[in-house]
Amino acid sequence: MANWNDSRMTVTESAARGRNGASERDAGLRSYMLSVYNYMAGGVLLTGIVAYLVAHSALGAAIIFSPLRWLVILAPLAFVFALSAGVNRFKLSTLKTLFWSYAAVMGLSMAVIFFVYTGTSIAQTFFATAAAFAGLSVFGYLTKKDLSGIGSFLIMAVFGLIVASLLNMFIHSSSLQFGISALGVLIFAGLTAYDTQQIKSMYFMTSGGEYAGKMAVMGALSLYLDFINMFSFLLNFMGDRR
Template sequence: MQNQYDPRTTNASGFGPAVSVGVPRAARDAGLRSYMLKVYNYMASGVLLTGIVALLFAPYARDVLINASGTGLSGLGWLITFAPLGFVLAMSFGINRMSTATLQLMFWAFATVMGLSMSTIFIVYTGVSIAQTFFAVTAAFLGLSLWGYTTKKDLSGFGTFLIMGVVGLLVAMVINIFLQSSAMALAISAIGVLLFAGLTAYDTQKIKSMYAYVAGTDMMGKSIIMGALTLYLDFINMFQFLLSFMGNRE
């Protein structure tokens, strides 16, 4: 899932690099570090909330989310599964109409619903493999995001390729619902890990570039939340694909 909030489109809203004109470089650098730290804090807090909710709800997940025959999701299970997508779309397309406080509330609600949705992984995979995958993804995410933040290479050219790859991946996942091919599922998981690894670096650089457009404006708080949402999605998707690829099943 990728939201449609792209910092390169904000000039239409009246922002531009001119907001930083006349600001000393040291002050801009300090402001950027503070901005990115807030993005990472929101993102990490969202992941933590999702993990806590998933862990607490796991004992009830089978009864609530799985149908009586045990062969698929219940009606409530489908609702909870697709609810996070609804939050992402609402936040992405409603950013200009929503207040910062509303976006914050929706971000926490999104992270909570994601926790409910992801509680089923405790039914499918062993606790050890979930923990191992989480720490592996955390280390990879930190390294990739740091590289995206510090590299002088312009990664914008990779953005279209990566997002097209995600669209293709979603199509393949839908097709495999009918094919039920284990080999195809394995390939989807491997490609998914690589795509979201690339998106982690790309999105970090994109969020960093956003600071020049929103510094000192009312959009600052909103951009922090949407940046956190973007990195959250990169992390969670990379985690889920890697768990599908390497996780030990119960």
């Protein structure tokens, strides 16, 4: 009789520990994803503030309409490469500094949209992008379907999009630009769901601590890039030019 009671207690304790472990894991995942979204949203906000201030300053206009604009346009790429290459070598504090610096420099690059499109259309496109991004990210978080195959295809499509964009810089085809914008919206919409699923999966592959913090920053960078690119391509459709 005593042995049966001991066995029952062992099973009960084991089940309780399993439930507690699952609860802790779920709480950790929620905290991790919240950190990712906070970084991403903060980066978008910083980019928007910098873009607005630069566009409405005399210095900003001088930079954008001078050869320095190419430095401003290409500078964000250096930050992306630095973040990607240094994720294992840099401290978490360094990655955070690079991320916020990247978001600020991206604001310099994005300032040009205020000279091309009306403020109303920029605001409308931003909120449309935010709504679409939220829905797609939630889908990527909740879906049980493995999006790896789709993600691999979309990543290859991004390279094709870059080549087409570079080509159109020389031929200036409005039809090609329309096609690039349409594909760009679809590609980065799909990548939003894919990247969210990948970020969620990465949590279960980390042991916590500083490395989990680094993965949160890199996850935020991926979602930030998805948002900014989807916004930029969508603006070509919805934006009213000045």
